[in-house]
Amino acid sequence: MLLTGCGDQTDKATGGSTTNTAPLFRQLPKEIQSAGVIKVGSDINYPPVEFKKNGKVMGIDPDLADALGKVLGVKFEFNNGTFDTLLSGLRSKRYDIAMSAMTDNKGRQEGVDPETGKKAGEGVDFVDYFTAGVSIYTKKGDTKGIKTWDDLCGKKIVVQRGTVSHDLAKTESKKCVKHKKGKISVEAFGNDTEAQTRLRGGGAVAGSSDFPVAAYAVKTSGGGKDFQLVGEQVEAAPYGIAVAKKNTQLRDALKQALALIIANGEYDKVIAKWGVQDGAVTKAVINGGK
Incomplete structure (x- = not known):
């Protein structure tokens, strides 16, 4: 399901970006500018963070993604998956990001299995957007x-x-x-x-x-x-939007977008809508988890 993005989208037929006036569109990687979409891996069965009601994806994360999409000028496309497969889906490039009430911690940043303490795969970077x-x-x-x-x-x-x-x-x-x-x-x-x-x-x-x-x-x-x-x-601990380590341009664009929606008040509107003000953050941080 596609969540609402910016109404002034890139013309995908021409691959151009001149028509997109969203403030942070040009900060995105070229391939995402061309696609006009950020593919999101998410376990859409975790109310109130993300869930389906009457066939519609809704919750804290989808609403924040909608706000981020408006300043980035692209749509966030939520794809359902089980929680424990989201990072592997990110590594295999099935998703551009994982956004699913995912706690940012050192183990995930470094790709370490929490049970064995051994390297289990490539780590990820997080853009932290909530605390729980x-x-x-x-x-x-x-x-x-x-x-x-x-x-x-x-x-x-x-x-x-x-x-x-x-x-x-x-x-x-x-x-x-x-x-x-x-x-x-x-x-x-x-x-x-x-x-x-x-x-x-x-x-x-x-x-x-x-x-x-x-x-x-x-x-x-x-x-x-x-x-x-x-x-x-x-x-x-913070919830973070997970991004592949190599995709620093997308990570930094998401950080800028989060900072912008915090500054313009859209972030607070979403947090208040769901009654979770106690978990609000006041600034965008990368890899703030311990």
Whole structure:
């Protein structure tokens, strides 16, 4: 699905760029100027960050992409994929960028597998555009006394595969074993909706997700009757738009575009629309994750 870009687009038939008056169009790589499109890899099943409703892609990321597209003069084309395949899709040039509530951290910047600590592929650069921590949620009224990750020792949690919540659950489980409290049983799914379904059905005592996603699930699932947040956010870190290391021109153009929509107020409009002001950033940063 194509998200709205600038109305004054390049004439793709001629490959020219003289008709495009968007302020940052000429900062883009020539091939993207000619195509008039930035191909986005995204797991479009992560409300409220990106999801489909009545066949339309919507959410925080698509709305921010729309604002970025207006100042860059191109369209952002969202392509659905499972979260744990997005970076490989970026490396294989199936996508120009990955934008999918992806946490910017050193492991992803350097292409290191978080479980083995070994090089797993080429790293990526990030243009950071939001900040979010990790939250735990349980069935409503049935918290089992869970408030922290330590309370999950010896219990079962559901997460989305390949996410920071997944990595954190495995790390915390090792701590539980070290302190002889019993490991955390971690069940990982292809998307967060499947994990929520498992928890709703009693297949685990808790779930973990990025705060905006967990809060949205608590607010909307079962009309607000299915889940509740427990404890505080942990591991607050930036979301980043992932770009191939070699594609520095596109990376820098995206950074300039983000800085511009922050300055002109369009960024704040999107953040306020989705009620996630606590995660807003005030400047565009490359590779700010640790």
